[in-house]
Amino acid sequence: MSRRFLLLFSLLCAGLYAVVAGQPAPSAPAAGSLRWFKGNTHTHTLNSDGDSTPDEVVRWYRENRYNFVVLTDHNFLTDVTALNAVHGADEKFLVIKGEEVSSRFDSKPLHINGLDVSRRIEPLSGSSVADALQKNVDAIRAADGVPHINHPNFGWAITADELATVRNNRLFEIYNGHPRVNNLGGNGHPGLEEIWDTLLSRGVELYGIAVDDAHHFKRLGDLSSSRPGMGWVVVRAPRLEARAILAAMERGDFYASTGVELSDYRVADGTMTVSIDPVPTSGYRIRFIGKGGTVLEDVQGPTATYRIKGTEGYVRAKVIESNGKQAWMQPVMVGR
Ligand SMILES: [Zn+2]
Ligand SMILES: [Zn+2]
Incomplete structure (x- = not known):
């Protein structure tokens, strides 16, 4: 992750799982030091x-x-x-x-x-x-x-x-x-x-x-x-x-x-946002996936935001680079 995003990411992500999953992240460290x-x-x-x-x-x-x-x-x-x-x-x-x-x-x-x-x-x-x-x-x-x-x-x-x-x-x-x-x-x-x-x-x-x-x-x-x-x-x-x-x-x-490197990933205020440090010669798809492997949204480009509805069961994001390289974010369980 590039340096310019570190502080932003840390501040926004402190309550990542707590906010979306509706449950506390008891051992999560304080923001700003990650x-x-x-x-x-x-x-x-x-x-x-x-x-x-x-x-x-x-x-x-x-x-x-x-x-x-x-x-x-x-x-x-x-x-x-x-x-x-x-x-x-x-x-x-x-x-x-x-x-x-x-x-x-x-x-x-x-x-x-x-x-x-x-x-x-x-x-x-x-x-x-x-x-x-x-x-x-x-x-x-x-x-x-x-x-x-x-x-x-x-x-x-x-x-x-x-x-x-x-x-x-x-x-x-x-x-x-x-x-x-x-x-x-x-x-x-x-x-x-x-x-x-x-x-x-x-x-x-x-x-x-x-x-x-x-x-x-x-x-x-x-x-x-x-x-x-x-x-x-x-x-x-x-x-x-x-x-x-x-x-x-x-x-x-x-x-x-x-092979894919993220520049930003955050879950806050009911949204999941993924951004990539793009390689200029590559194309990217960002896919948000829910229950049953359903594709909730499929976005072309190096950044995407998904608004969580609360009925998806879970939401996870995946990045697919045009050269076949991938990155997988971890699921956030919702609506349980
Ligand atoms: Zn082995
Ligand atoms: Zn083995």
């Missing part, structure tokens, strides 16, 4: 099936102007103390520890990231997909971590019905940069965005994140590899510190992106 931080919450190193050392992976994100990265190897918790001593910088860059808790039910891979867990989690199995998901989410929470459910369509492992049963989980991947995770569905299975709308329509308040799930930092030109720089989140938080970042994400105070 900044945007770009980060990736899902990446691998040689500590599982990545091709590069933790130092090389962290260096890539630091040099590519991210503000934070979470190292999430399969069933392995990397100590990030020394990495932060080398690469960390106050309010500029932070390495957060994490683990991709990787279990399965039958042949279905069930992967849940535990962000900032206090200890390594042993993956748990269960009597069903939903049961195994819940047990691992509970284990992550018990270790003071923040869970996010990964690539539901990888191996067609997790359905909307199963996601809807999981308690104490707010985040799931609507975009994952790995080439074999079926973000868009297929084979009779819905895409992740359709799954998201199905869940939101049922009143299941989940926030959608975009991640790299990067494994290959030495094959950056190979489109069949899982490369960094594919998907990320931009989080609005009072400071660059693990707990502040994760709390903001669990409040839905972030957007997910595969």
